[in-house]
Amino acid sequence: MHTYVAAQAAARPTAPAVTYGDATLSYGDLWSRAGAVADTLRARGVVPHAVVGVLHRRSADLIVALLGILRTGAAYLALDPEDPPARHAELLAAARTGHVLVQAGLGALLPPEQVTIDVASCRPQGAADRPTAPAAPPEAPDALAYVSFTSGSTGRPKGVGVPHRAVSRLLRGPDWMEIRPDDVFLELSPVAFDASTIEIWAPLMNGARLVVLPGPPTAVERIRPAVEREGVTVLLLPTGLFNHLVAEEPGLFKNVRHVLTGGETASAAHVRRLLTDFPALTFTNGYGPTENTSFTTCWTTAGVLPEGPRVPIGSPVRGTRVVVLDPALRPVPPGVVGELYTGGEGLAHGYVGQPAATAERFVADPFATRPGRRLYRTGDLVRRLADGTLEFVGRADHQVKVHGFRVEPAHVEAHLIGRPEVKEAAVVAQPDGTGGQRLLAYVVPRHGGSGTASAGRDEAAGLGARLREELAAELPPHMVPWAVMVRDDLPLNRNGKVDRRALPPLVRSPRALPAGPVPPRTSLEARLAAIWSEVLDVEPVGVEDDFFALGGHSLLAARLLGVLERQLSVSVPARELYEGRTIAHLARALSDALDALPGGTTAPPGTP
Template structure:
């Protein structure tokens, strides 16, 4: 690199750059390939031209704002990169006419008019030129940045302009290799016709040639729009070429096909009861129920509901164990013209009562032993064992209540950002759109589909209704089987399952134990959170199922919104979430609801008949998340803003990037940490609380951080019990850390990255293992839980264990020659207890 001077500059000059470039942000451009450690740059070049008319127009516009052609180009490029990176604070590199590197730093706010930003940048440029005598290496040193050989240590993108006729001095010759390399370098040279010849020099190890071409085309579209309307906010300036925009909004984003939009779920199930009455509908253990038995029991239960005073259009709670009785009850609620509210029997009483009260449920179908958990004065408790005579009466046919496909089928609750759970009503039409004539999955009457998800998880609705609507067989898999890879594999073979859905977390654990576990399935579906690509690659290598499908979708858009048929995977490339399922529309938009180009990160918005109308009695939340569709679509169509950040790949598949807020996914469940924080802060000993999800390898767990009230002490086990009495198990932090103060950023916000990792301390009496089995289990627990050692009386769950880690214990025990089940780990939570039932295979 060439320095204009070699001597040390006055401290004031260095202080200027120290202040100007303090906390310099990295420009996070969306690369096509991962930035692997130690990767070798591969220089590539994309040439283009800036027409003479655009050059003269930009020169004139810049002159009106005390700038030059360089300032105009810098401003256009700055806006382009801000839109590409979703960043507002940007630093770009350049060089003066003697090839001395300089850094130009500025702020791009979406609402700033282009002309105003150009004027602001004219001052930035003048400021940089006024201090260009400071050697670049001294700037780097004073900032304390570690430099890589040949790479620019401060910036990732550079702009150069050579041969301009208006006095610009920021223009090292584009072929001057004295400058350090950047990921992207936009290099402009004045041409004889008044235009500019230009080249985008880029790191081919990170970016595809198609991406480079798209960048240059986007820059020209943006520049043309800015010259046409310099008073327009930069966030609203067109960026995408019309051809690309048509692809994004229509070819890739819209998926419409015929489906029976006027049909209801219970009608479709009833058709199979007429056509194939003796076909098995449900299997649970040794119990089976045919379609005729399911249909007739549902009819009698529906009549019972109406006889008990439940009116069509009401919400009806259903709190029953998973099995044939539950499914018949759900079908009955629909035939009575009502919408069901599924209640998990393992939920805390407070949670169940809240949901019954919040929906205004008219009744609840349950059993006598569960009524103690169901406190809801206005909901009539209908205990099935008290009405066995009515339920067993001769068939009388359906009650004949008129139901339309626009009526609610069920209400599902999700964690709420306000600290309270929120309910969403799903219509018959929304669910029929998901199940009938679908592209991601086609079930036939000879299919056998597993049902293992907790009933309040939105995928459970899919697991229940997909086979029943298709006339297929539904097999209930108990939790212990689902969490034990060996037991699950045996169940798949025993029941000859053809179709299975697993959350991503569970999918990863099963594959880790047996990559070939799914090879006998026709359809293996998984989703719910970011997937480990290496696990997917293992499945493909071990002999994949007929179809391996990666699914994505929020509850507010009826379970699944996008899908991707997985044919290949490698550990360095994310598995896409694909494109929209049938009769769904997706958009990737920026903060001003403008479409973003291919490869650029934006927020995912979903439209179509699967989108709910909003949240029950939550008008503010509804207005925040459900928006009028500004694009061409059916009248009154709504967009649901997911809060998920995604981008389109060059192949037209959506890739999941992360969240735009603090919402997290744990074992497929969507969790708003603020809801857990609200419960923690209700404890009298706690003044403030913060909850985050910490990743440990491919496993994630919730960690709570609490600040005690003045003069109070905290005890983690007691706090966990307090939370467990009010929230579902998957929302209870596995660890709680007490802090005197939360770490803060300079702007006063909490610095989540600085929160300390929880210490995993044992809670038992430290008793050492007494025999070989206990010693093996102690080693396994320590490895799985990430602790130095474990005593035989330490509790697995108090040390941070959960059901997914329990699967790891089972798998590692099997490799060590010990036979235990996931049920054993759940029921016997200390090594002393677990060792008493562990069976050695004799090896």
Template sequence: MPAFNRDATVHGAFARRTFAAPFAIAIAEAGATHSYDALERRSNRLARYLEARGIRRGERVALLTQRSADTVVAMLAILKVGAAFVPLDPAYPPARLAGMLHDAAPALVIGRAALAPDIAEAAVDRFVEQASALAAADAFPAEALPERAEAGDPAYVMYTSGSTGRPKGVVVPHRAIVRLVSEQNYARFAPDEVILHLAPLAFDASTFEIWGALLNGARLAVVPGAQPSLDDIVGAVAAHGVTTAWFTAGLFHLLVDQRLEGLRPLRQILTGGDVVSPTHVRRARQALPGCRFVNGYGPTENTTFSTCHPIETDEDRPLPIGRPIAHSTAHVLDEELRPVAAGETGQLCVGGEGLAIGYLNAPELTAGKFRFVPSVGERLYLTGDVARCRPDGVYEFLGRMDQQVKIDGKRIEIEEIETALRNEPDVADVAVVACGDTAAGNKRLLAFMKPAPQASHEGLVRTMGERLRRVLPAYMVPSGFHVVDALPLTANGKIDRAQLAALTVTAPPVAASLAPVAAPGTGIEATVARIWGEVLGLSHVPRDVSFFELGGTSLRLMSLHARLGGLGWSPLTLVELFDHPTVASLAARLEAGSASDARLDVEAAARAGSRQAALRRLRDTRLGRAS
């Protein structure tokens, strides 16, 4: 592992790895491999193309694409001209993507128009197809440009959920990325590691995956597809001989429950993003005795990881988040930002070389969350997390000071959802609560709405999910909507969220209660409904209500896909489940597939019978017994 050089740029560190082993494999994807030298030369050409397009130091270039070697080439090229890349998730609603583009004001958007046609059309004056840009870059020299950036310059802007009602862009410098994967103590980085690339580009786990591999001479193994299934994940682990992987807590739990054998090649598993179940860790440690497990903690504002805890013993209590990783600091402070004694609770504040520059176009928000703290003598990010430091120096996470939650490893500001709901003319007031158990995989969001006088109560419930999906990512849309005459208040006049959360214990999903009451039929439909109920934690599942309206998330969809795959029906891709979101439509698809399979079996048997008859006739002819 190279020593940490706080003056290094990301692309400079990559160039040094290329010089040390130019023909080592840097990226493996879909049967193809790419050497370090090939990535260096292609990114040099693309960087020259970008300069010819007028891209200069300090500007931003948006990436509207997916995991691939071509995307990594684009990232390197953008950094080499001194610009910063802005990864955007094509799965986001067009309105949300448009807002991010407006805020980031990129000089250029590199992407695939097919992934987000509305955005490509809206940004037509500065949109270039990824394949076209790479093809045009072939005409440029492959020699490296002179250094255009410094270690403290922005390397990327990554958007997170915002308490102000709109996403906020976290500006991360080169130094913070290099610090994450250089001379580190929380994981092993070496040329013989193969690191899984599974995270979406707009999720900061991708920073660990991409640069953990490429700044250490290791290999990056790309999981194909925008919506990989559990089988896709373990298939990539097996095909590429993956040794290191990062999984959100929810995905880790799901893999342990349903695909534990597929994790056997791994030597390191890092997990986090939410509370990790000790039970699942214990099962994984027993099944994978040669694997090292790490519980990681860290906000995007401190570049993926701030503290990490190597899990070396079986524990029944909640797992701690560990100690600060190398080149990082952590402090538990009181309301006056003074250190508390060991064992006392306070706000966890983190710092060191991984600290972000701040929020894009939000100086007041930056000043409030990134503070120089005289009591400890350094600039810190105030996480809003409640924690304590044990006498042995290990930190424990205890919860949040505000309404931020994590679901399936994704950070969600409740205020952003509530703002979107209040923007609806039929909603007078609203409160959103998170309920359920994270470790059990059933945490969900529910919205309680006070309707405007003219609003139809049933119409609100029936249509609100679809309305929100136009402005919010799917993971931020509540799975149930309740109409109330008034929101309960505490003694000091604030919304009593605890009382609302208690109501959800016995209340069924509202979408289900207002949906047509037709129950699932028999046969395949009944089996599908039973499996849905197990995945969603529901005793009754209507046949024509969307999986997502009943509380489904992308992670629960992966669980559903894995369970269906074990029943011997015609294989389904994960994407097909999005196309058949109700019990009725999915059962019809499975029945059609089964009928098609049966027909093919009959035809194959007939063909086989014809071949056997022909062989018998040929044999009889040779023996002189032809009729």
């Protein structure tokens, strides 16, 4: 991967490579600064094939750090600053990570014994670092490039080891999209999410420009200004965010040449609206597990609308092989649903340090003409359409997608059952109101009772809130259930297994915070509490409650701000919500805004 960046730096050293805020690094600057990182890592004992952690928020320095690690012949493990310290410790131990490149101020999120290096301290020394002979191990194409963790059914996360060849086959001169030297890509995904592989390396390996979106990971309101200011031409959006922007911000696509989406099942209605409004735009629906490196198949179209209720997932990208098999590993005919298996150059090495899990999912290719060929069993059910493209149908197991991340509900269940007060647990997904899904957990306490007379509603609610708080200290945000419901028992089917379909759906979640709610003190706070409760599906809501602790996320934040503007006739800056996070703070900001209106009054429209 880094050799392609080196070639760009050698051929076009002054061409723009990475923009963050008002500053842009040229390819020559990027290569030189990455060389300083590589020199520092080597001096600290990093050797080829090691795994180096990166804990850094989105910035140009983050891109420099990733490239610098690759220049040493090592692989990177990107950590999400939004994850709790316990999660970081678990991933670092699983990947056997010796060193971590960190952003100043984030080191406290790591174990105290962890060896850390401040990225900002790695600066070029002396003469410019000419990109003529990049360091790379002899077996570079098959060497490990990065480790990306996914959810595991046992409660232990699985680190997918992705080699350089897998990324190169997808992004270097791809056959599923055109990348031009004057293209501008926007990097907005968490770097720990494998969509960032496309966002970062597609432009840099092909000489285009990468724009790193400033601000927090939930900065939805920054996307349109960045797209318009920087002239973004290629935009990859997670499915939920794609749906939201098509519905609420369609104007941002007017100068975008190519829109890509993936991570969850695409909405045919939103794709049709986009292509109807912008018929000259190219659209790609990408599908693929992390184990086959970001995109395995793509459906790319220019002006052709999807037919029927589903958007196809397309055909395999170059260097990728797919087969659709029945339970006996026999190919199924077109139109018949089967499980998708994939192989080829995009295949990961397996799960780092977990040979048993690797053997279970990476199986021998029964159709191979040469020994050693493998297929990855995706667990996804698909059918082949008449034109040869594939259509996603569903899952063969209980795995779900939450905010674009794959989640094994059994992983969360294992964390719940591991607690002494929990006898049984079941975790399911349900719609979250934004086109995505959220997790809902049901538990049976070990020592008598739940929300019935044996324990009382308050005791049950307290246990549910406490369990959710404990999970938030161990798991990334997308794996923390929206609510933990305490029950006397779990329903069983005729085979004696938990009948997840019989678990009662929850329309409104009881508030799951440890401190009691502070009631509204003004009519404006009362109005805001009612709106928050409606958007979050949580009750009651206190005026000092944290929006994100109540289950809010970027898409719900965007929805809340839209509702406030429609109902109160005043625009609320997104930073007021992200920085203040409470109704009390928002009410103060709204009071000032309402007072500034002609004939200003702190009573919002519709308030007696």
